[in-house]
Amino acid sequence: MVASSALDDAHPAPFVVTPPRAAALPLVVASPHSGRAYPDAFLAMSRLDRAILRRSEDFHVDELLDRAPDLGASLICAIFPRIYCDPNREAWELDPTMFSDPLPDGCNSTTPRVRAGLGTIPRLSATGAPVYRGRLPFAEARERIRTCWAPYHAALSALIDAAVAAQGVCLLVDCHSMPGPAGRNAPDFILGDAWGTSCAPAITAAAETALRARGFGACRNTPYAGGYVTRHYGRPREGVHALQVEISRALYMDEARLEKGDGFAVIRAVLTGLLRDLAAATEQLVRDRAPTLSS
Numbered sequence: 001m002v003a004s005s006a007l008d009d010a011h012p013a014p015f016v017v018t019p020p021r022a023a024a025l026p027l028v029v030a031s032p033h034s035g036r037a038y039p040d041a042f043l044a045m046s047r048l049d050r051a052i053l054r055r056s057e058d059f060h061v062d063e064l065l066d067r068a069p070d071l072g073a074s075l076i077c078a079i080f081p082r083i084y085c086d087p088n089r090e091a092w093e094l095d096p097t098m099f100s101d102p103l104p105d106g107c108n109s110t111t112p113r114v115r116a117g118l119g120t121i122p123r124l125s126a127t128g129a130p131v132y133r134g135r136l137p138f139a140e141a142r143e144r145i146r147t148c149w150a151p152y153h154a155a156l157s158a159l160i161d162a163a164v165a166a167q168g169v170c171l172l173v174d175c176h177s178m179p180g181p182a183g184r185n186a187p188d189f190i191l192g193d194a195w196g197t198s199c200a201p202a203i204t205a206a207a208e209t210a211l212r213a214r215g216f217g218a219c220r221n222t223p224y225a226g227g228y229v230t231r232h233y234g235r236p237r238e239g240v241h242a243l244q245v246e247i248s249r250a251l252y253m254d255e256a257r258l259e260k261g262d263g264f265a266v267i268r269a270v271l272t273g274l275l276r277d278l279a280a281a282t283e284q285l286v287r288d289r290a291p292t293l294s295s
Contacts, residue, residue, distance in 0.1 A: 180250030198234025
């Protein structure tokens, strides 16, 4: 494992990369929201206890994906919590009402995510409660972006670039979890390809087929079409495909107790199979694009 510099003296590094443990595939798997190392200084700033803060996590998605390197994929997982700094946002997607001093030029304060309280430094928790006791200095946001957001994206970019350099193509699978079903027809999985723009249609179709073949419901783009990571890195014409996968927490955990459930091992196996099928679909794109020799 290779990790970046530490968050602080009491916590581990902001991300961990696990390289392939088999012949390398053109596949990078990411879990940007499963981090659960809460800096003491952050906890002191927050009006919420750790249990409430943790409801913003994608619980244990990193562990659901831990077999990806056995397939030949590179796996990157954030260690910092998304409620501390969200790597699935633009770097400077900040809410000016959170800060005691004016934001500098270049910050983007008009996005729907900022208005919802869910910018790069979230104002609200997943429960809708304000996170902080008072306003923060802008220097706090700048430091979190410098020590968490920027290193995470530098590492993710390097993994993608290495895959493209070696194999001519890369598929980034950005994995998340979502609250359990609120209705009878709620999907088990939601596949986000930014409405067909972040990856080849064959990849999204392969994911949908793989999940349904294993007995799970899957839909596309509604309500999760893909966040910053999917839209920023997905450049199919340049050989980089990005697909967001949202997993219903009801499938693998007890959401009330914040504990793994009986379905955890099943969903880990399903995701391993899904990644295997997606790697095959990506390699098929390479074969389809390769020139043929005529006699």
